[in-house]
Amino acid sequence: MNNDQTENLAALLGHLTETTIVQIVLIVAGTWLLIALTQRFLPMLAGKLAGRNRLYMLALVPALRLCIITGAVLLILQRVIEPTLENLVGLLGALGLAVGFASKDYVSSLIAGVVASYEMPYRPGDWIEIDGTYGEVQAIRLRTVEIVTPDDTVAHIPHLQIWNQTILNANDGSQHLLCVANFYLHPRHNAVQVLKLLHDVALTSPFLQIERPINVIAQEKPFGTHYCLKAYPIDPRQQFHFVTDLTVRGKAMLLQLGVEFATTPAIADPAS
Amino acid sequence: MASSDPSDQDITPLWQYVAVTDYRPPAVTVEHTVSTGLSAFWQHFRTKEPPPETPFKTEEELQSIPGILLEQIAPAPDGQRAALALDEALTAWLDSVQMDQPVVLVLHPPYGMHGNILKAWAGLHEWRVLPPPTIGQIFRRETDWIMSGPADLTSWVLPNLERCYLRHAHGLTLVRRLLDQACSGALGRGVIGCDSWAWAFLRQAWSGATPPLLILQSFDQHHLARWFQSFASESGISDLIFRQADNGDYVLPPPTGIQNGSANISDFLQQLAAYSRGIPGIAHAIWRASLRTAPDESPKDAKTAKESTYQPTTLWVTPWRRLKRPAPTTDLLRQHAFILHALLLHNGLPAEWLSQLLPSSCQPGPATLYRLKSAGLIKQQRDGFWQISPLGYPAIRLFLKSEGYLMDDL
Structure with missing residues (x-):
């Protein structure tokens, strides 16, 4: 900090007196007290309400806290800084810089939202995965994309993720979403018979989008044979029911065929 | 579909087997769509209420046709004439000595x-x-x-x-x-x-x-008129006239000399052909459901008619917009789409086997089947098989198509 800046700061804060300092301390203490009270009593009050009113009351807590802090800051500034034009310009400049840093990501998300609207990495109805969160796109807002996970949890993901995250889109604006059911079988079996059977399991599923291909992939693994049954459901929203149906019926048919399933060998008990 | 020109209709055979590529389901004509649309549009700008329509016959004046009489006027088709048409279509195949097909x-x-x-x-x-x-x-x-x-x-x-x-x-x-x-x-x-x-x-x-694939050609309104007229002619009942109950329009062309100058030809059969997609069995079922009679106009057989003063018998056809057709909600259809689709793919199934084909999450209990039955979408045959009802089929087909289910090509 050079000499000029030091002098400016000294001039800005030069009129601070002991009384002012006491007032500031009281304001800070009052603010803390008010915040503590709202955080304690509003949730208690909300607990006595039901339904939507309870949620409104709980939402008041952070809003009130923001109002209290804003009021306190204004009261303190009024006492600390002499309200001249130069002081106000300097203050607003510093404030603008702070807000700019704080809202960098916000603005970035807004711009990414505009980019997403024409690049279309996701659309409403798409099943996407961003940074490990998988779900159906419900809405694309200005700043965020809103997805609902299979556990019925709504996730708001900022658009700025498109700058540096991989966006996995399972159906990419279409009704075609590939589902995979896995079967792990004991290696001693007739693979051709199993391939045909699993194909028919998919073909006879009411969930199947029949005009899309059905594929059965077999891979030999150290513990047995791994079969991937790949097919498309009629509606992407049925993907979990579809995989369940393939698994349940596939398992039943394989058991009827007399095929054994692969099992992890038991770990030897070191004590024995 | 055969030529849409009415003058050609007498030449075109009623029953005709064609290759699948030549199958044409009847469509509502552009003229009809435009005139209906303009009429509906004009209704928005009317300042005065139109004079109240006085229907020829109110619903209270009409009653359902007794079953025995219905069997005379619109009997279940026996398939003999269609079999002759199939025979004609198979002549070349039957005559060929090659066994390549x-x-x-x-x-x-x-x-x-x-x-x-x-x-x-x-x-x-x-x-x-x-x-x-x-x-x-x-x-x-x-x-x-x-x-x-x-x-x-x-x-x-x-x-x-x-x-x-x-x-x-x-x-x-x-x-x-x-x-x-x-x-x-x-x-x-x-x-x-x-x-x-x-x-x-x-x-x-x-x-x-x-x-090689063959298919029975669809029935347009002219075919339906000839088909229904043939039933009426063979019913043994003296001159039958089919008129629309609300305005008296003739649904089937009346016998020569009977037509009243003020009455028009109804578009009922055109609507029926388009709605039933030209499928004779479905059109026939709707036709039977639409027929009504007035108690004081009971049909006479030909012998009685000759003895008495000549008086044609009028049968009244429920207007298309008042005809009761299943109107299932999308929720109901979506909830039970698998059941309906399975019934269509098998042309009917008994309940116990239907449950074998569906996932455990949508098992069709008796309550579900009777709910669909009460909505007019399915019916149970005498042999216990559940089947899509003829009146429900068009709505179900439309829904399954919109949802992306496997469809037939017709």
């Missing part, structure tokens, strides 16, 4: 009456009619089922291929084997009838080359 497949939409038609055709040529396997035989994959009959299997008719499979992992082996054998000529010459929905599924499940 040992099998012909005759497709029919739901309520296309193919069972009766093929049995009647088999009767014309004294070909053996093969009964379908039992559901137990299908599940047990008894592929020698077809050989269980008499050994001299050289010329045969299988009227219902849709009864030879189930959409189940164990329900396809038998039909695949049957089609392989039939199309290779190992079973001699045969004519196979199949429901169009079942064939849409089977062609995905069976990888053989498709045999």
Whole structure:
């Protein structure tokens, strides 16, 4: 900090007196007290309400806290800084810089939202995965994309993720979403018979989008044979029911065929 | 569909088998769509209420036609005439001595009456009619089922291929084997009838080359008029006139000399043809449901009519917009889409087997089936099979199409 800046700061804060300092301390203490009270009593009050009113009351807590802090800051500034034009310009400049840093990501998300609207990495109805969160796109807002996970949890993901995250889109604006059911079988079996059977399991599923291909992939693994049954459901929203149906019926048919399933060998008990 | 020019309608045969590519379901004409649309649009700008319509016959004045009389006026078709049309379409195939096409497949939409038609055709040529396997035989994959009959299997008719499979992992082996054998000529010459929905599924499940396909051409309004008129002519009831109940328009052309100058020809049959997609069985069911009679105008047989003063008998047809058709909610259809689709793919199933084909999450309990029945979407046949109702079929087809389910090509 050079000499000029030091002098400016000294001039800005030069009129601070002991009384002012006491007032500031009281304001800070009052603010803390008010915040503590709202955080304690509003949730208690909300607990006595039901339904939507309870949620409104709980939402008041952070809003009130923001109002209290804003009021306190204004009261303190009024006492600390002499309200001249130069002081106000300097203050607003510093404030603008702070807000700019704080809202960098916000603005970035807004711009990414505009980019997403024409690049279309996701659309409403798409099943996407961003940074490990998988779900159906419900809405694309200005700043965020809103997805609902299979556990019925709504996730708001900022658009700025498109700058540096991989966006996995399972159906990419279409009704075609590939589902995979896995079967792990004991290696001693007739693979051709199993391939045909699993194909028919998919073909006879009411969930199947029949005009899309059905594929059965077999891979030999150290513990047995791994079969991937790949097919498309009629509606992407049925993907979990579809995989369940393939698994349940596939398992039943394989058991009827007399095929054994692969099992992890038991770990030897070191004590024995 | 045959030519839409009414003057050509007498030339075009009523029953006609064509290649699938030539099948044309009837469409509502552009003229009709535009005039209906303009009329509805004009209603928005009317400042005065139109004078109240005085219907020729109110609903209270009319009653349902007794069952016996209905059987005379609109009897269940026996398939004989369609069998003759099929015979004509098969002439070249029958005359050929080559065995490169040992099998012909005759497709029919739901309520296309193919069972009766093929049995009647088999009767014309004294070909053996093969009964379908039992559901137990299908599940047990008894592929020698077809050989269980008499050994001299050289010329045969299988009227219902849709009864030879189930959409189940164990329900396809038998039909695949049957089609392989039939199309290779190992079973001699045969004519196979199949429901169009079942064939849409089977062609995905069976990888053989498709045999020659024939289909009964759809009925447009002119065909329907001739067909219904033929029933009326053969009913033994003296001059029957079919008029629309609300405005008196003639639904079927009246006998010569009877037409009242002020009455027009109704568009009921045009609506019926478009709604039923030209499927005779469905149009016939709706036609029967639409007929009403006035108690004081009971039909007379021809002998009585001659003795008394000549007086034509009028039957009243419920106007199209007042005809009760199933109007299921999208929720109901979506909730039970698998049941409806399975019934269509098999052309009906008994409840216990239906539950074998559906996932555990949408098992059709008795309450579900009776709910669909009360909505007019399905019906139970005498043999216990549940089937899509003829009046519900158009709405169900439209819904399944919009949801992306497997459809027939018709």
